[in-house]
Amino acid sequence: MASPQLLQQLLSFLRTHPELFVSVFCFLLLRRLSRGRGSSDRDCRLPTNWPVAGMIPGVLVNMERLHEWSTDLLRRTGCTFLVRGPWLNTVDVLITCDPANMRHVFTSNFPNYPKGTEFAKIFDVLGNGIFNADMESWSFQRKKAHLVMSGPKFRAFVEASTKEKLEKGLVPVLGHLADKGDVFNLQDVFLRLTFDTTYNFVFGVDPASLAVNFPTDPFAKAMDEVEEILFYRHVIPRAWLKLQKWLNIGDHRHMRAAQGTIDQCIAHIISARRESKNTTAAGAATDDILSAYLDSRDEFDGSDPTFYKFLRDSTLNFMVAGRDTTSSALTWFFWSLAQNPHVEKMILQELRSLAPRNPSFPTSTELRDMVYLHAALCESLRLFPPVPFEHKAPVRPDVLPSGHRVNKRIRLIFSLYAMGRMEEIWGKDCLEFKPERWISSSGKLRYEPSYKFPAFNSGPRTCLGRDLAFTQMKAVVAAVVTNFRFEVAQGFVAKPRRSIILHMRNGLKVRVRKRDG
Numbered sequence: 167m168a169s170p171q172l173l174q175q176l177l178s179f180l181r182t183h184p185e186l187f188v189s190v191f192c193f194l195l196l197r198r199l200s201r202g203r204g205s206s207d208r209d210c211r212l213p214t215n216w217p218v219a220g221m222i223p224g225v226l227v228n229m230e231r232l233h234e235w236s237t238d239l240l241r242r243t244g245c246t247f248l249v250r251g252p253w254l255n256t257v258d259v260l261i262t263c264d265p266a267n268m269r270h271v272f273t274s275n276f277p278n279y280p281k282g283t284e285f286a287k288i289f290d291v292l293g294n295g296i297f298n299a300d301m302e303s304w305s306f307q308r309k310k311a312h313l314v315m316s317g318p319k320f321r322a323f324v325e326a327s328t329k330e331k332l333e334k335g336l337v338p339v340l341g342h343l344a345d346k347g348d349v350f351n352l353q354d355v356f357l358r359l360t361f362d363t364t365y366n367f368v369f370g371v372d373p374a375s376l377a378v379n380f381p382t383d384p385f386a387k388a389m390d391e392v393e394e395i396l397f398y399r400h401v402i403p404r405a406w407l408k409l410q411k412w413l414n415i416g417d418h419r420h421m422r423a424a425q426g427t428i429d430q431c432i433a434h435i436i437s438a439r440r441e442s443k444n445t446t447a448a449g450a451a452t453d454d455i456l457s458a459y460l461d462s463r464d465e466f467d468g469s470d471p472t473f474y475k476f477l478r479d480s481t482l483n484f485m486v487a488g489r490d491t492t493s494s495a496l497t498w499f500f501w502s503l504a505q506n507p508h509v510e511k512m513i514l515q516e517l518r519s520l521a522p523r524n525p526s527f528p529t530s531t532e533l534r535d536m537v538y539l540h541a542a543l544c545e546s547l548r549l550f551p552p553v554p555f556e557h558k559a560p561v562r563p564d565v566l567p568s569g570h571r572v573n574k575r576i577r578l579i580f581s582l583y584a585m586g587r588m589e590e591i592w593g594k595d596c597l598e599f600k601p602e603r604w605i606s607s608s609g610k611l612r613y614e615p616s617y618k619f620p621a622f623n624s625g626p627r628t629c630l631g632r633d634l635a636f637t638q639m640k641a642v643v644a645a646v647v648t649n650f651r652f653e654v655a656q657g658f659v660a661k662p663r664r665s666i667i668l669h670m671r672n673g674l675k676v677r678v679r680k681r682d683g
Contacts, residue, residue, distance in 0.1 A: 212242070217253075218254065219252055220251045220252045220253060220258075221251070222252060225249065229664065230664075232664070233581075233583045233584075233662050236583070236584055237581065237584040237587050239261070240261065240262070240584045241587075241588065244568075245262060245568070245588060245590065246261070246262040246264050246568045247261055248570070249261055257284075258575065258576050258577070259578075259579055260576050261578075261579045261580075262566075262568065262570075262578065262580055264568050265591060266566075267568050267580070268617040269624070272558075272617060272623070272625035273617065273626070276626055277561075278561050278562055279559065279560055279578070280301065280559065280561065281297075281300055281558070281559070283559075285298065286298045288557075291428075291482075292482060292486070293479030293482070294475070294479050295307070295479035295480055295482060295483030296308060296483050297486070297487075307480065310459075311455075311630055314459075315455075315630055315631060320455075320458070322453075323367070323453035324367055325530055327363065328363055328638050329527055331363050331366075331372070335377075336376065336642070341649075342378045343678050344679055347677065348677070350676065352652065352674040352675075352678075353497040353670050353673040353674045357489070358376040359493070359642070360488065360489045360496075361375055361383065361386045362376050364488030364489040364492075365385075367455060368454060368456060368481050368485055369435050369454055369455075369456050369481065370457055373385070385427065385428060386489075388431075389424075389485070391420060391421075391423075392421065392424045393666050393667055394665050395421050396665075396666045397666050398417060399417075429478065432481060435481075436477055439456055440460065455484055456477065459476075459477060460477075491553060491635070491667065492552075492635055492638060492639060495546065495550070495552050496639060497674050498549070498668070498670075499546040500652060500674065502545075502546045502549070502599050504653070510651075513538060513542060513647055517648060520532050520536055527644065533641065538605070540604070540640070541602070541605050542601040543636065543639055543640070545599055545600060545601045545603065546599070547619075548619060549587070550583075550586075551582040551583060551668060553621075553666070553668070554581065555579050555581050555583065556620070557577065557578070558578040558579075560572045560574065582620050582621065583662075586619075649681055651678070651681050652676040652677070653677045654675070654676050655675035655677065660674065
């Protein structure tokens with residue numbers, strides 16, 4: 167039984183956060199009322215602005231299908247809608263998928279829209295890494311990352327290690343699964359593939375999680391847990407999060423445990439690498455990101471603990487960027503191929519035509535020349551962006567091109583998921599999977615501005631690894647489609663998972679067959 171002192175502290179906390187009670191009450195009430203209604207009944211309604219609780223209860227009711235619900239909402243409200251928060255919270259959320267708004271915020275008026283303190287609080291597990299950083303810190307980290315990732319040695323290392331992983335990891339594992347003939351989770355296979363490759367790019371070590379026995383890796387498992395908790399932080403009232411932290415319960419406790427696992431894994435890797443460099447005559451000749459950062463220690467102005475935190479935050483940010491986004495993109499891409507076999511046929515023809523010597527493992531030059539494959543990947547990314555939404559917060563009051571006024575008490579969320587599904591942006595066939603929309607009449611790739619196609623972000627924060635990601639995805643597609651074909655399990659329905667990354671809720675359940683000829 168709780169002590170009188172604890173109960174007194176709890177009552178004191180709740181007296182200062184009355185919106186917590188109202189939000190939870192309205193949420194439970196709406197959940198109860200919604201059980202007897204079909205989803206179509208809920209879809210046609212705008213969220214109610216409840217007294218004190220604002221529109222948060224309506225958001226919570228639609229948590230299971232938040233991306234689809236927000237897309238319907240934006241489709242009916244002209245691509246921009248203001249979600250009223252709890253009255254006592256004094257923060258509203260402007261959700262938009264208007265390309266003009268994106269161009270204004272991400273490019274034209276970029277200095278006025280940093281990630282902001284609210285973003286840093288939600289994503290505190292990422293520390294001061296490049297995703298959370300603003301101003302000088304962001305500029306320094308971006309220049310440092312660009313210097314490493316644009317170097318010919320690093321690019322050669324990425325291409326060589328990717329090819330080796332495909333030859334010795336992915337193809338043998340899929341061959342084993344084809345021999346078994348059972349239904350399996352293809353998303354899990356891609357998560358393991360990109361975890362291993364990204365881990366190798368960042369730390370210079372292959373954790374070998376992609377193996378026929380499918381071993382459990384504590385680092386990868388902790389990353390999955392973190393991403394789901396971060397998703398909930400976007401919609402749960404701040405008072406409830408404070409209560410969880412104060413009592414060390416619920417998602418806060420799970421987050422602490424997962425972060426502890428991640429920190430322990432990274433600390434072990436950094437310690438081992440520093441020891442290796444200290445005991446080797448000239449240090450091991452490695453081309454991974456951690457080694458490059460350790461070699462440039464003299465450029466960093468700070469104490470050793472500060473430098474360690476910089477390494478921890480930077481490497482974790484790279485892991486999230488490389489592992490999760492690429493695996494999500496590959497999962498939805500192969501789902502799209504399964505629904506559109508004529509696209510797979512066209513990709514096969516292009517591979518065999520442009521890489522006749524070895525279509526399973528084309529050279530980087532051959533991959534660059536594959537227009538249709540690139541167009542098919544862009545089309546999948548348009549409909550299924552790995553990062554389905556982006557945050558911004560204005561420093562000074564501003565008026566968006568849509569006419570909406572914003573200030574410090576309004577948080578902006580850009581729905582990239584909804585943007586790819588708007589007729590106003592992509593035409594009446596926006597829900598169709600058509601790689602041809604990316605190819606011009608002359609047979610070349612058609613350029614689309616990043617504020618219309620922000621799968622790799624937009625403006626100064628455009629993803630540094632964009633070209634590397636395309637090269638890696640093309641290499642995976644070539645190795646897979648030339649050797650295997652997938653059959654989606656009967657009755658399987660693809661739905662987004664509750665995560666900051668657009669993973670499939672229950673994975674992608676398929677059978678794999680070896681391709682003849």
